[in-house]
Amino acid sequence: MTGFAKPGALHLAVALLLLAANFLLPEYHHGxxxxxxxxxxxxxxxxxxxxxxxxxxxxxxxxxxxxxxxMGLPMQHLGLDAEPAFFLGIASGALVAAAVGALALRTAGVxxxxxxxxxxxxxxLTILYFLEYTRGDEGFVIAREARFFFGLxxxxxxxxxxxxxxxxxxxMFAVLALVRSPAGRVLVAIRENEERARMLGxxxxxxxxxxxxISGALCGAAGAAYGLLFGYVGATxxxxxxxxxxxxxxxxxxxxxxxxPLLGVTFMFYLIDxxxxxxxxxxxxxxAALVILTLFAPAGLLGELRRRALPWLx
Amino acid sequence: MDIGPYLLLASLEGAVLAAxxxxxxxxxxxxxxxxxxxxxAHGEFFMLGAVASWxxxxxxxxxxxxxxxxxxxxxLACAPLAVGALAWAADRLxxxxxxxxPERTIVATIGLxxxxxxxxxxxxxxxxxxxxxxFNHRLALPWVEWxxxxxxxxxxxxxxxxxxxxxxxxxxxxxxxxxxxxxSRTRLGLVMRATQFDRETAQAFGIPVDRVFAMxxxxxxxxxAVAAVLIVPIQQAHYLMGGDPLLLSFIVVIIGGLGSLRGxxxxxxxxxxSDGIIxxxxxxxxxxILATLLVAMVLVFRPQGLxxxxxx
Numbered sequence: 001m002t003g004f005a006k007p008g009a010l011h012l013a014v015a016l017l018l019l020a021a022n023f024l025l026p027e028y029h030h031g032x033x034x035x036x037x038x039x040x041x042x043x044x045x046x047x048x049x050x051x052x053x054x055x056x057x058x059x060x061x062x063x064x065x066x067x068x069x070x071m072g073l074p075m076q077h078l079g080l081d082a083e084p085a086f087f088l089g090i091a092s093g094a095l096v097a098a099a100v101g102a103l104a105l106r107t108a109g110v111x112x113x114x115x116x117x118x119x120x121x122x123x124x125l126t127i128l129y130f131l132e133y134t135r136g137d138e139g140f141v142i143a144r145e146a147r148f149f150f151g152l153x154x155x156x157x158x159x160x161x162x163x164x165x166x167x168x169x170x171x172m173f174a175v176l177a178l179v180r181s182p183a184g185r186v187l188v189a190i191r192e193n194e195e196r197a198r199m200l201g202x203x204x205x206x207x208x209x210x211x212x213x214i215s216g217a218l219c220g221a222a223g224a225a226y227g228l229l230f231g232y233v234g235a236t237x238x239x240x241x242x243x244x245x246x247x248x249x250x251x252x253x254x255x256x257x258x259x260x261p262l263l264g265v266t267f268m269f270y271l272i273d274x275x276x277x278x279x280x281x282x283x284x285x286x287x288a289a290l291v292i293l294t295l296f297a298p299a300g301l302l303g304e305l306r307r308r309a310l311p312w313l314x
Numbered sequence: 315m316d317i318g319p320y321l322l323l324a325s326l327e328g329a330v331l332a333a334x335x336x337x338x339x340x341x342x343x344x345x346x347x348x349x350x351x352x353x354x355a356h357g358e359f360f361m362l363g364a365v366a367s368w369x370x371x372x373x374x375x376x377x378x379x380x381x382x383x384x385x386x387x388x389x390l391a392c393a394p395l396a397v398g399a400l401a402w403a404a405d406r407l408x409x410x411x412x413x414x415x416p417e418r419t420i421v422a423t424i425g426l427x428x429x430x431x432x433x434x435x436x437x438x439x440x441x442x443x444x445x446x447x448x449f450n451h452r453l454a455l456p457w458v459e460w461x462x463x464x465x466x467x468x469x470x471x472x473x474x475x476x477x478x479x480x481x482x483x484x485x486x487x488x489x490x491x492x493x494x495x496x497x498s499r500t501r502l503g504l505v506m507r508a509t510q511f512d513r514e515t516a517q518a519f520g521i522p523v524d525r526v527f528a529m530x531x532x533x534x535x536x537x538x539a540v541a542a543v544l545i546v547p548i549q550q551a552h553y554l555m556g557g558d559p560l561l562l563s564f565i566v567v568i569i570g571g572l573g574s575l576r577g578x579x580x581x582x583x584x585x586x587x588s589d590g591i592i593x594x595x596x597x598x599x600x601x602x603i604l605a606t607l608l609v610a611m612v613l614v615f616r617p618q619g620l621x622x623x624x625x626x
Binding site: 125282298 | 597
């Protein structure tokens with residue numbers, strides 16, 4: 001055991017580097033990285049389930065959307081302030097995850113993937129069905145006046161970046177602490193061999209449900225933050241595409257690594273950003289990336305790095 | 315005459331949907347049954363069938379100046395072959411290399427989905443394009459009712475269907491019987507069933523399992539393509555048209571019992587007919603919400619499907 005020193009120092013360095021980036025990045029990349037950091041929280045949440053517990057979900061857009069709408073709808077229709085709305089978003093992410101988990105965990109493997117996909121699809125269609133409140137695909141804009149968080153104007157570039165940074169840093173260290181805790185070890189044990197974990201006396205069902213709820217809360221936080229920081233709530237974020245993207249990010253960066261999600265999101269975001277300047281068919285890149293990854297690097301970038309050079313990488 | 319005639323019309327529309335759906339879902343079910351692969355790109359093979367049909371029909375009709383029925387016939391012959399060949403290549407290049415591991419194949423087929431869909435967007439464009447049906451006579455529907463003066467026949471009474479729609483139903487039934495005959499009466503079918511039953515024993519008896527898999531994947535995609543060629547004169551070809559058939563095929567295959575062909579056809583009939591009838595009376599979005607939730611619940615509480623007997 002190398003203890004907490006090396007990984008801790010590495011993650012602290014990454015956090016400080018991202019903080020420094022706030023003062024160094026040019027305007028366009030400053031805005032883009034704020035988006036990347038928020039989406040990285042989404043990917044971190046996905047990774048808790050997929051990377052560490054070994055549960056492949058195809059329905060995480062539902063949790064992101066639960067956070068987005070759990071925050072957005074009360075603000076829009078009940079005039080709720082941003083602070084309680086944000087925490088309401090996290091709570092709805094966790095709650096929806098608990099409900100989905102309670103049902104979906106009765107299945108495993110391929111059936112689990114399809115059940116989560118179907119729940120997410122039902123959620124997406126429900127958002128479209130209540131057109132009157134959600135404005136469907138068109139979505140609604142959260143007014144700038146409402147987007148004040150403890151007196152800070154979230155629409156201001158610096159505040160926006162730093163809030164995204166803060167959220168990401170907190171989430172990253174929370175996940176790091178989780179996966180290095182005894183409970184996190186049990187999750188990995190379940191991923192590696194569920195039967196053995198059960199035989200050792202762990203309540204596997206409870207740990208899995210716990211992982212889904214934590215994952216849902218993180219995704220809900222990402223959704224709520226995304227809505228608040230960028231002022232837009234729309235049904236696109238609940239569509240299948242947003243269930244596939246976190247899978248792609250995590251696979252790319254490295255499933256079961258704490259920094260993998262950030263790396264995956266950054267890489268994909270800029271890849272899609274660059275290619276969408278050339279063609280409308282930018283999801284082609286995502287598709288090709290998925291196929292290439294499954295063929296040649298199922299462990300992802302950081303997974304390969306860990307296998308070859310840095311076995312201590314959490 | 316009150317609700318009855320409209321129900322008749324709705325069930326005819328439902329039967330057309332059920333016909334196309336049973337072909338598409340049969341392809342998905344065959345691939346899952348034999349290969350244990352969930353092919354998320356199945357809807358895109360359907361879409362490719364429609365797009366290929368448009369290319370072939372347009373080429374034959376406009377460049378060669380042949381009549382519409384010839385273009386359609388050419389499309390019916392070429393499109394499934396082309397799509398099947400592509401699926402064969404996809405199996406050999408991608409699925410075989412990940413060793414048919416269930417989770418990795420799903421991720422790979424999601425990748426294929428986006429590659430096929432987006433490549434079509436680049437090559438075919440974002441517009442929906444029609445294909446001329448080979449024949450299209452309006453047929454007025456008869457309706458028989460017990461009226462005040464005894465049995466009365468209303469004909470014509472306003473609503474009608476077309477000869478082409480009846481042809482779609484007939485063609486689908488013929489194809490389903492054909493697939494059943496291939497599976498139960500030919501050597502290919504025997505080999506496929508043996509592989510489905512026990513992959514390793516089949517291999518041990520000298521069955522080239524990898525070729526059977528590639529063949530099965532091609533046939534599955536070809537069935538989706540045939541269904542698309544049949545439907546494209548009614549619906550237009552569009553690069554996003556693969557989503558609905560994929561979702562509905564999933565529903566059908568799961569409700570019918572994963573891998574059970576008879577269950578698949580029965581479920582396609584049930585879903586197709588009820589979708590045709592329900593969407594006449596209810597909002598289609600609500601119908602889809604209920605259908606997706608139903609699928610999730612079936613998988614959670616009855617994983618062997620509604621018609622399957624074997625516990626999973």
